[in-house]
Each structure stands twice: as C-alpha cells, then as structure tokens.
Amino acid sequence: MTTEHPFIQRLPPDLRPAPSASSPIVNGAPPTATATDTDMRRYALVALENEAAIVASTSEGARNDALNKAAFRMYSKYVTAGHLTGDEVETALLNAAAHCGLGVTEASRTIRSGRDAGLNSPKEVQPQPRRHTHTAHTIDAPESPGAAENRTPNPEGGRSLHVIRASSITPRRTKWLWQDRIPLGELTILAGRGGIGKSTLLAEWCAWITTGTMEGEHENTPRDVLYVYNEDDLASTIVPRLLVAGNKLNTDLDRVHPVRVREGDTWDRVMLPADCALIRDAIQHTGAVAVFIDPLSSNLTAKNNDQKEMRAALERVRGMAEDTGVAIVGLAHLRKAQSTNIVEAMMGSVELGNVARAILGAVLDPDQEGTAILSQEKNNKGRMDLSSYRYRTAEVVVPGVTDGGRPITTSKIQWEGKADITASDIMHDAVASGLVGKSALKEAATFLIDYLSMPNNGGSATKRDVLKAAYTEGHSKSTIERAAARLGLESVSSGTGPSRIWRIPIKVEAPPPPQYWE
Structure with a gap:
C-alpha cells in the first residue's frame, strides 16, 4: 500500500x-x-x-x-x-x-x-x-x-x-534569575493595577541583572536583558527610568536591549507566538538571560475568550523560555472587579495564571500611606513562605542629564524593607471590610492626576484619550468619571466636534506630586 x-x-x-x-x-x-x-x-x-x-x-x-x-x-x-x-x-x-x-x-x-x-x-x-x-x-x-x-x-x-x-532522566535543580522568586527557563507574571510601579520594577530588575547584583544564578556576573516595550516611549520614559534604577544608579545600558519588529520599512509590535523564532535569535545574539514584556497582553495574538487558543500561545512562549533557559517576565494588569487574590484578578484569559510557573503581585499598602507591597503569589518551582517587600515609587530627577537645559524627571523604586503581608492578603481584607469601591475610586483618582500631569499632556487631555488609557489600566468608565467629578476636573469643549477636554483646574497652582508612576 x-x-x-x-x-x-x-x-x-x-x-x-x-x-x-x-x-x-x-x-x-x-x-x-x-x-x-x-x-x-x-x-x-x-x-x-x-x-x-x-x-x-x-x-x-x-x-x-x-x-x-x-x-x-x-x-x-x-x-x-x-x-x-x-x-x-x-x-x-x-x-x-x-x-x-x-x-x-x-x-x-x-x-x-x-x-x-x-x-x-x-x-x-x-x-x-x-x-x-x-x-x-x-x-x-x-x-x-x-x-x-x-x-x-x-x-x-x-x-x-x-x-x-x-x-533515563537526569535530575536537575531549579535555577533562579531572582533567587526563589523568578525561575529561569519559565514564564513569570508581575501583576498589579495601573500606577503601582510595575514598569518601574522592571527597570529596577534591569539594573540588578546588568550589574550582577540580583541574587540568583547570575549574581556577581553582569548579564543582558531583552526589553519588549509597547506602551511607554523609550526616550522620555524607559531610558530615564533605567538611568536612575538600582542602588547606585548604575544600570549598564549597553546590556539592556529594547525590542521591536521591523518588516521592510514598517515597524510593528512583537507578535507572540508567531515571533518566538525572532526572539530566540535575539537571545542567542545578545546572550540575554531575561526577556521582559511590558505588558504581555499587547503582544499575545490569541483571543482572550478562546481558552484553547490562549493556552496554546502561552505554552509556546513558555516553551521558548524552557528551550533557551531564560526567564520570561510579562506584566499583567488587574481587573477592577471585586476579587480576593491576585491570580483571580488578573485581566485576560485565566490560562495566564495557569501556564505561568511564578506570579508576583503588587498592591497598595493600606498600613503605610504612599507605599506598596510586592509579594510571591504563585511559585510552582519553589517556596511560598517568602517575605514580601514594601516599596515606594518616587519621582526623581535624572542626575547629569538635561533636555534643552531642563532637568528630566522620572520614577524610581525606593525599597523600605520586608513585610509580613501579601498582595492577596490585602485584597482579601479589602473585600471582607467592604472597601473595594472606595479603593477603586482612590486609584482612579490617582491615575487621573498621574496621566494629566505627564509632560506630554501638560495638565489636560481629551476625555476620549483619558478613557482609552484608563481602560488599558483596568479602570471602568463609570469609576473614572466619578473620580473626575470628585477631583473637580474641568470639562471644556475641544473646539473640534463633540469631544471634551478634561483639565486640572487653573486655580490649583500645581497638582500634587504623583506617588505612583507606571
């Protein structure tokens, strides 16, 4: 036959x-x-x-x-x-x-x-x-x-x-990018609401990795990082953060490699899993030990409501990590809906929480104003009895660098020691005490101040742009509108059609300095 x-x-x-x-x-x-x-x-x-x-x-x-x-x-x-x-x-x-x-x-x-x-x-x-x-x-x-x-x-x-x-199997130990927290050869998720400093944490980790100061497999050996970026601008946001990251403000920028895709004369975002082969090539070419994806949802082409499709895509990304031995760390936003734990609250497909071998969560700390908690929320490769970290996202001036003679400001992580509470503990307590609605409104107000105060906005932006940006951070339209009313934002005609412009009232000399920058 x-x-x-x-x-x-x-x-x-x-x-x-x-x-x-x-x-x-x-x-x-x-x-x-x-x-x-x-x-x-x-x-x-x-x-x-x-x-x-x-x-x-x-x-x-x-x-x-x-x-x-x-x-x-x-x-x-x-x-x-x-x-x-x-x-x-x-x-x-x-x-x-x-x-x-x-x-x-x-x-x-x-x-x-x-x-x-x-x-x-x-x-x-x-x-x-x-x-x-x-x-x-x-x-x-x-x-x-x-x-x-x-x-x-x-x-x-x-x-x-x-x-x-x-x-026939040779046993092997788990290797860690960040000891006991971020495994090498696996997919890890860092989840948190907008304004909690997730991207700033990535900059901090870039500083540790490129200077050999991250506790783990590559401690004392500076290594390279691939940075897949989507929402933030390189010149005004990402690079300034890198310049002030770390204890000694000493990120090795030559070891951080921002990543986009070019096809002919057109620039495009990385599409996963279709571009996994290109990422593999970049890992091999640079010797990178980590791939940061900010945020992961912007690069996944699978539909969130198709669990089979999403799992296949995520398994392909995880397979790339396993094959190359690098740590892939993706950022994920949290829903505003009531939830008692980080994994349940992550936006997108539930398969994200299923496929990732490690998940870290970041939420506001109710015990200390202006601080946040970073904790281990899932760890299939290691321990769960790990201390959490308390940190603050501060606005600082980039030393020794100006733009047209003017200083450049950016955000930086300031560590304030360890904590004995987790992100999910805080979320559970908020649900139990009925404070979820108040917390969502407060975070929406913080988002509005941060967004309108950005240098490229100058205190005002169209309502359409504000709502679009708010949606990507997990805020609902109704909560944003309530927060705008609570802050007393002015709503004026744009002069070009029905769209409105939201702006910080002129009578306010300056908005309060943002505590949380994304």
Whole structure:
C-alpha cells in the first residue's frame, strides 16, 4: 500500500517522492543506519508531507504556531542537509496554509520566521535501525517537551505514544534569575493595577541583572536583558527610568536591549507566538538571560475568550523560555472587579495564571500611606513562605542629564524593607471590610492626576484619550468619571466636534506630586 502525498503532489513531478512498496521510507519507518541519499530524500519528502498535513488540519488560533514550527523543523533538518530545497518546503507549506484558511501574506511571513530560525539552527537527522513496528514503544532518551523541533515526524499522519524509562532522566535543580522568586527557563507574571510601579520594577530588575547584583544564578556576573516595550516611549520614559534604577544608579545600558519588529520599512509590535523564532535569535545574539514584556497582553495574538487558543500561545512562549533557559517576565494588569487574590484578578484569559510557573503581585499598602507591597503569589518551582517587600515609587530627577537645559524627571523604586503581608492578603481584607469601591475610586483618582500631569499632556487631555488609557489600566468608565467629578476636573469643549477636554483646574497652582508612576 502506497502513501498519499496530497500537498507534495502539487509540486512539479520531478520534486515529488517516488513511492515504492518495497521502500521502508515510504511506509513510515525512519532511515536505517545504512540509508542512501535517495532514502534520505524520500524520507524528507514524507516528513514534509506529514508536516503539511498537520498544518492543513490545524484549527484557527493555532495555525500560525503550527506553520512556524513546521517551517523550523523542515529548514533546520532537511534544507540545511540538502535533502529538500527551500522552494519545496515553501510551496508545500503555503498549500497547507491555504487549506486551513491562512492568507498568503500572513503565511509567508510565518514561514519566513521559521525558515530564518531553522537555517540558523541546523539539526542532523540521525539514521537509525528500526526497533519496533508498534505505535507505542519505549525509547532510551526522552524528548524535551518544549523542543518541538526534536520530535520525530510521523509520516503516517497519526499520533504515536512514546514511553520512556524514568531511569533515563537526569535530575536537575531549579535555577533562579531572582533567587526563589523568578525561575529561569519559565514564564513569570508581575501583576498589579495601573500606577503601582510595575514598569518601574522592571527597570529596577534591569539594573540588578546588568550589574550582577540580583541574587540568583547570575549574581556577581553582569548579564543582558531583552526589553519588549509597547506602551511607554523609550526616550522620555524607559531610558530615564533605567538611568536612575538600582542602588547606585548604575544600570549598564549597553546590556539592556529594547525590542521591536521591523518588516521592510514598517515597524510593528512583537507578535507572540508567531515571533518566538525572532526572539530566540535575539537571545542567542545578545546572550540575554531575561526577556521582559511590558505588558504581555499587547503582544499575545490569541483571543482572550478562546481558552484553547490562549493556552496554546502561552505554552509556546513558555516553551521558548524552557528551550533557551531564560526567564520570561510579562506584566499583567488587574481587573477592577471585586476579587480576593491576585491570580483571580488578573485581566485576560485565566490560562495566564495557569501556564505561568511564578506570579508576583503588587498592591497598595493600606498600613503605610504612599507605599506598596510586592509579594510571591504563585511559585510552582519553589517556596511560598517568602517575605514580601514594601516599596515606594518616587519621582526623581535624572542626575547629569538635561533636555534643552531642563532637568528630566522620572520614577524610581525606593525599597523600605520586608513585610509580613501579601498582595492577596490585602485584597482579601479589602473585600471582607467592604472597601473595594472606595479603593477603586482612590486609584482612579490617582491615575487621573498621574496621566494629566505627564509632560506630554501638560495638565489636560481629551476625555476620549483619558478613557482609552484608563481602560488599558483596568479602570471602568463609570469609576473614572466619578473620580473626575470628585477631583473637580474641568470639562471644556475641544473646539473640534463633540469631544471634551478634561483639565486640572487653573486655580490649583500645581497638582500634587504623583506617588505612583507606571
């Protein structure tokens, strides 16, 4: 019985495999130790057909990920070895992508991403003797769950069960970017409401990592960081924060690498998981030990209400961390709705809390005005009996740097010691005492003062822009409008249509200095 190759049959006749009932390659076995170039060629074509069939049958939400991984495997194993040409792979995968509903432009971009990563990571296809003909068999060495490119293609298109011996596993310790708090090789989330200083905490951690002062695996060894940014401007916000971060204001800016995507003449945000291969390349090129994503929701392309799609996307991001050994830290906002713990309150899909191996939470400290609590809220790789940290987000002047002769102000973390209360403890107590509504209103007022006081706003902004920014921070329209009324903000006509402008009253000489800057 011969094997059908529907996608490869669309290739020119001279590029198709030559089925033969006597060939072990065609009926599904891997090449033997004495495999000829012809055997390897036929095996590669069967593997390509199998990859194309998988892509063609993939449902919406996981299509780009499947296509990217298929391209990576084909180019890294078979194109680099000369068993397939790039045209063969691209043609078969484009046909498969069209079959599952992907457009040519999107599919071509995804294939290019996998192609570039695969060509930079050639992998040898090891000929091996046939050991079993059953679909379930025992192997001596396990595959890494996150290393999809190491999986043996199944030319028959079905699922196969791999059974290993536990004795073949070499135990290994958990390695930490931040000792006991942020694991290497895993996805970690830092969650908190807007204005709590999440991005400023990332700047602080950049200072620790690049100067070798973060307690953990790389203590005393300065290392590099990739910083995927979305909401904040590099020149006016991110770099000034980095300049004042750390105990000695000594972030090594040469070791911090802001990340965006460029396609032709167009700049774009990083799209995950489609751009995982590009991030892998950047990790390899820079030697980074951490990837900070600010915020993670801006880069995930999966739909929040599609749990299967979101989990597949997050597992791909986590797999990238596992494969490269870096810590991936993503920022997440909290909902304003009543909640008793950080994980439950995180905005977006519930899968975010399920897939992340560690979660840190930050909330306002009710016991000390103007401070916040940073605590461990999930830790699948380590201890939960860790002390929390109390900190303050202060507005400071960047020393030795001016813009047009004027000083540059920014935000900085000031640590105020350890605390014996967690972020979830505070949220639970607030719900129990009925203070949730008051807390939300206070935080909305803080957000309004912070936002309108930003240098690029100068005390006023359109109501539409304010509400848009507030929504991204988790504030509801009704709460923001209540806070605006409580603060006595002036609402005046913009002079161009029905939109209104909110501004801080002129009679107020200056707004109070913001306690929390994001």
